[in-house]
Amino acid sequence: MPHDLPKAYDPAAIEDHWAENWVKENLFAQPTGASSAEPASGRETASGADREKHRPGGQPFVILLPPPNVTGRLHMGHMLNQTEMDILTRWRRMCGDRALWLPGTDHAGIATQMMVERQLTAEGTTRQALGREKFVERVWEWKRHYGGAILDQMKRLGASVDWQREYFTMDERLSIAVREAFVKLHEQGLIYRGAYIVNWCPRCQTAISDLEVVYDEHKGHFWEIRYPVLDDAGRETGEYLTVATTRPETMLGDTAVAIHPEDERYTHLHGKKLRLPLTNREIPIILDEWVSREFGTGAVKVTPAHDPNDFALGQRHNLPSINVMDDTAHINAEGGPYAGLDRFAARKKIVQDLEERKLLAGIKDHVHNVGHCDRCKTVVEPRLSLQWFIKIQPLADKAIAAVKEGHIKFTPEMYQKTYLNWMENIHDWCISRQLWWGHRVPAWECSACHIITVAREDPTQCAHCGSGKLEQSTDVLDTWFSSGLLPVSVFGWPNISAENRADFDAFYPTSLLVTGFDILFFWVARMIMMGCWFAGEVPMPDGSKRTLKDSVPFREVYIHALVRDANREKMSKTKGNVIDPIEIVKQYGTDAVRFTLASMASPGTDIAFNVARTEGYRAFANKIWNAARFIFMNVDKAQQVGIKTAVGHVTRPAFMMNEWPTEELWILSRLNRTIHDVNLALEKYRFDDAANLTYQFFWGEFCDWYLEFAKMRLSFESDEDRDEAGAALSTLVCVFETSLRILSPFMPFITEEIWHALYQGNPPQKSIALTNFPPYEKYDSAVQTTLDSAEIAMQTLQQAITGIRSRRKELKIEEKVSVSAKLAGTSATSMILRKHVKIIEKFARLGNLEIVSFAERNPGGKYENLPWQAAGPVDVFVESAQTIDVPAERERLTRDIAKYEKGVAAAARQLTNEAFLQKAPPQVVEGLKKQESETRLLLEKARAALDALSG
RNA sequence: GGGCGGUUAGCUCAGUUGGUUAGAGCGCCUGCCUUACAAGCAGGAAGUCGGGGGUUCGAGUCCCUCACUGCCCACCA
Numbered sequence A: 001m002p003h004d005l006p007k008a009y010d011p012a013a014i015e016d017h018w019a020e021n022w023v024k025e026n027l028f029a030q031p032t033g034a035s036s037a038e039p040a041s042g043r044e045t046a047s048g049a050d051r052e053k054h055r056p057g058g059q060p061f062v063i064l065l066p067p068p069n070v071t072g073r074l075h076m077g078h079m080l081n082q083t084e085m086d087i088l089t090r091w092r093r094m095c096g097d098r099a100l101w102l103p104g105t106d107h108a109g110i111a112t113q114m115m116v117e118r119q120l121t122a123e124g125t126t127r128q129a130l131g132r133e134k135f136v137e138r139v140w141e142w143k144r145h146y147g148g149a150i151l152d153q154m155k156r157l158g159a160s161v162d163w164q165r166e167y168f169t170m171d172e173r174l175s176i177a178v179r180e181a182f183v184k185l186h187e188q189g190l191i192y193r194g195a196y197i198v199n200w201c202p203r204c205q206t207a208i209s210d211l212e213v214v215y216d217e218h219k220g221h222f223w224e225i226r227y228p229v230l231d232d233a234g235r236e237t238g239e240y241l242t243v244a245t246t247r248p249e250t251m252l253g254d255t256a257v258a259i260h261p262e263d264e265r266y267t268h269l270h271g272k273k274l275r276l277p278l279t280n281r282e283i284p285i286i287l288d289e290w291v292s293r294e295f296g297t298g299a300v301k302v303t304p305a306h307d308p309n310d311f312a313l314g315q316r317h318n319l320p321s322i323n324v325m326d327d328t329a330h331i332n333a334e335g336g337p338y339a340g341l342d343r344f345a346a347r348k349k350i351v352q353d354l355e356e357r358k359l360l361a362g363i364k365d366h367v368h369n370v371g372h373c374d375r376c377k378t379v380v381e382p383r384l385s386l387q388w389f390i391k392i393q394p395l396a397d398k399a400i401a402a403v404k405e406g407h408i409k410f411t412p413e414m415y416q417k418t419y420l421n422w423m424e425n426i427h428d429w430c431i432s433r434q435l436w437w438g439h440r441v442p443a444w445e446c447s448a449c450h451i452i453t454v455a456r457e458d459p460t461q462c463a464h465c466g467s468g469k470l471e472q473s474t475d476v477l478d479t480w481f482s483s484g485l486l487p488v489s490v491f492g493w494p495n496i497s498a499e500n501r502a503d504f505d506a507f508y509p510t511s512l513l514v515t516g517f518d519i520l521f522f523w524v525a526r527m528i529m530m531g532c533w534f535a536g537e538v539p540m541p542d543g544s545k546r547t548l549k550d551s552v553p554f555r556e557v558y559i560h561a562l563v564r565d566a567n568r569e570k571m572s573k574t575k576g577n578v579i580d581p582i583e584i585v586k587q588y589g590t591d592a593v594r595f596t597l598a599s600m601a602s603p604g605t606d607i608a609f610n611v612a613r614t615e616g617y618r619a620f621a622n623k624i625w626n627a628a629r630f631i632f633m634n635v636d637k638a639q640q641v642g643i644k645t646a647v648g649h650v651t652r653p654a655f656m657m658n659e660w661p662t663e664e665l666w667i668l669s670r671l672n673r674t675i676h677d678v679n680l681a682l683e684k685y686r687f688d689d690a691a692n693l694t695y696q697f698f699w700g701e702f703c704d705w706y707l708e709f710a711k712m713r714l715s716f717e718s719d720e721d722r723d724e725a726g727a728a729l730s731t732l733v734c735v736f737e738t739s740l741r742i743l744s745p746f747m748p749f750i751t752e753e754i755w756h757a758l759y760q761g762n763p764p765q766k767s768i769a770l771t772n773f774p775p776y777e778k779y780d781s782a783v784q785t786t787l788d789s790a791e792i793a794m795q796t797l798q799q800a801i802t803g804i805r806s807r808r809k810e811l812k813i814e815e816k817v818s819v820s821a822k823l824a825g826t827s828a829t830s831m832i833l834r835k836h837v838k839i840i841e842k843f844a845r846l847g848n849l850e851i852v853s854f855a856e857r858n859p860g861g862k863y864e865n866l867p868w869q870a871a872g873p874v875d876v877f878v879e880s881a882q883t884i885d886v887p888a889e890r891e892r893l894t895r896d897i898a899k900y901e902k903g904v905a906a907a908a909r910q911l912t913n914e915a916f917l918q919k920a921p922p923q924v925v926e927g928l929k930k931q932e933s934e935t936r937l938l939l940e941k942a943r944a945a946l947d948a949l950s951g
Numbered sequence B: 001g002g003g004c005g006g007u008u009a010g011c012u013c014a015g016u017u018g019g020u021u022a023g024a025g026c027g028c029c030u031g032c033c034u035u036a037c038a039a040g041c042a043g044g045a046a047g048u049c050g051g052g053g054g055u056u057c058g059a060g061u062c063c064c065u066c067a068c069u070g071c072c073c074a075c076c077a
Helices: A011-024 A048-052 A076-094 A109-122 A132-146 A149-156 A172-187 A248-253 A264-269 A308-317 A333-338 A343-356 A393-404 A414-424 A479-483 A502-507 A517-535 A581-588 A590-600 A611-640 A654-659 A662-683 A687-711 A719-743 A748-758 A781-810 A827-835 A837-844 A886-911 A914-919 A922-950
Strands: A060-064 A098-102 A191-201 A206-208 A213-230 A236-245 A256-259 A273-276 A281-287 A299-302 A360-373 A381-390 A409-411 A443-446 A452-454 A470-472 A510-516 A554-560 A819-825 A846-853 A869-871 A874-878
Touching: A011 A149, A011 A581, A011 A590, A011 A748, A060 A076, A060 A502, A076 A098, A076 A149, A076 A510, A076 A554, A076 A581, A076 A590, A076 A662, A076 A687, A109 A132, A149 A581, A172 A191, A172 A452, A172 A479, A172 A517, A191 A308, A213 A248, A213 A343, A236 A248, A236 A256, A236 A299, A236 A360, A248 A333, A248 A343, A256 A308, A299 A308, A333 A343, A343 A360, A393 A414, A393 A517, A409 A414, A414 A517, A479 A517, A510 A517, A517 A554, A581 A590, A581 A611, A590 A611, A590 A687, A590 A748, A611 A687, A611 A719, A611 A748, A654 A781, A662 A687, A662 A719, A662 A781, A687 A719, A719 A748, A781 A819, A781 A827, A781 A837, A781 A869, A781 A874, A781 A886, A819 A827, A827 A837, A827 A846, A837 A846, A869 A922, A886 A914, A886 A922
Parallel strands: A060 A098, A060 A510, A256 A281, A409 A554, A510 A554, A819 A846
Antiparallel strands: A191 A206, A191 A381, A213 A236, A213 A273, A213 A360, A256 A299, A273 A281, A443 A452, A443 A470, A819 A874, A869 A874
């Protein structure tokens, strides 16, 4: 029997099953092409205009999953990222949009190559021994076997992606896009090849881009080296020019020493030459204003092949460049006696040799930043080498305009500034890598004329001289070159033909990008540049020219925070504080972990992931589970006496609304408000607000109050009881089912399980994910008035009940003991209370309840000598056989009096202020007046009570 | 060196355009196995909103300043 839920919620028992089911059923596949022309549902929610943006059914909502590395394992950052995307996608799908969430993996050049190389090392071989072709084959093999494990993990998390559209960045169709982009940019003169200083990783043996270098502060040294000054005949004059360097080994490649032209210390050296120690080469002294007179010794050794600044100097002064290191940062033949030494060994030896020759003037401690390879942490060597670059300015210009003109919106907003700042100071992008795994650069060098041919199809002869001796460049492209193209390439670019453009027309630009700031420049910025550049060439569906507005790869970017450990430390393998999401999921369930992440995801703040929080949300899931059990139990009871409980609507007649039980009107009103607020929160990417609102509604209102109230009506004894029970049950089921749909984007598993059980195996859809997100109802004013007064009534009841309970506790009355109590209020309040005497009696465990109006509240009889307790609009009076704890009572009252006095004084201060009365808005003044009089009343009561106690 | 954040209860965090007595979860204290749930229920304590100054009738919220803290960019050898 589907209603037979186990007593305790056990996520492990339900989640795997649904995760598999969703994939198997292909539940979230979005068919190719143009809209299925589903009519607009006409649903309306509160924020009218805002909702219009996407609310009409059938509008595309497209998210590209930031493709994880094919070698990747899921970490908390992924899980946060995916939870956010999934919540939004599920929500929009349920709102009637054509939601498409597109998954894939990235070939991740360096990372993957490293992985397989490590494997080869273990086997006692190397990629060089294997050869390029075999190696690449090997990587493919690896990818087929182990790659994409992360997507399986993603399936386990219930990500509602379209698995039919899964891509890999090295897929043929995406490779075609990469090639087309390269060739086109080359044709446009925006790709060039040249010898420049690039960041070189000696371990990876490849160039890397500026972004892939991370700088660490390093306590190093300044070595001050004396370079002998030569006279015109080339003899040492006995004078020395001292230079300071942090990398002495690069002196082997020095081709000058630079000084500031106006540095008076060195004026006499203008035009002179120096002997470069250890190599005996003669190098000139050059004058350049770039040199800072204050820094170091004011004389800079110039090594154009190993430093970007020196390279620029070399260009200005026509200096030769001598590259003294090989690909592995060992000194090459240019280094003479040092050839073959590793750079650091060479450094040591050179310093030693200089010292022996008395050419070392000093060693100073010097703290400076040293660049490391982002991937393998090896110290990066700036090095002259022949690479491919993108002349980035024209692309950056468009990318800047796209954002400045508001075609792309960042959330949180501040990232727009970060983005623009980077984009406005961008440098040309080195896109070639000396790796084997990746997209080959489509350029061929002719061995006859040495001219390069760049082509879409592999050329058979040189475009320049016709020679057949062509060799393709051994370089591959930066991984981010291909991922930068994804928004266009996944929808078919560059093959956009009349028959073949349905996807592009329907889904480009994508709606939203959800990602971390760590790849803002790597990926987000590159996608914007490439998207604007290439999509701009694709005409609009109607044939008109595509403007920048529709060329952007996405309309919005939501940037989320970092997930840290419970102590706010960055998670890292070396620190050993990495939390494996899969482990946590096994322990607490996916739903609880998702809810944890969502509830903590306030924009701009890092998330300190704390399992205590997850425990709390597992408890929440358990709460939902047990609410379901309770409801099912009653539905079954009803069924036994012949009452059928339909799911999905309230059965009480609307025209009798005023007769409905207060709690029903109240919960419907709260539900509607929750729907409104959750929608609003999700629109603003306030996952935390949305989650907390839902939590508060379900636990704090639905379970704590409504369910408890409803229990009083759920009796199936007499016929009369049964009618009432049936009606109560149908409202209960309706509200519960609606709550499940609100919860479903956050907690897809438990809601799916319970929802199916609710329908006893005959659900109206295959999944709760395919139902509608509850629409916010805008009621007409008569209905709204009824609901509003129900809210006031309910609040009064809650305050009365809580007040009595609190009073009982203070009087140390045992919970089981039934006592008498008296409540007083205004005539309106008394009326509400009288209507609900039974409820109050039950909830406050009273044997007798007397309700009076303020006018008649004077204590007497058994209540004599007992103080009143104010509970909002109600005065509470509880009988007690026990003697009162006078000191405790006095303490409480004194505390209250102090609080009230403070409140009254604060209010009075403002209310006697002419300026406030004049300038503050009337409702603020009114509110304050009301508050003041209420507080004053409370104060008087408390004082009277204290007096009574003393007297 | 330049830029951007953060500082609110013991902990982790909310707090919309300045407006009534600053909230939540966890933790803590007290009492309850009340037949959906002890992963629960009921009640309770707890904050000079980092310091100082200013604007305003009114400041957690706006401005200035200081302190501490985190991140991003740059990379003068």
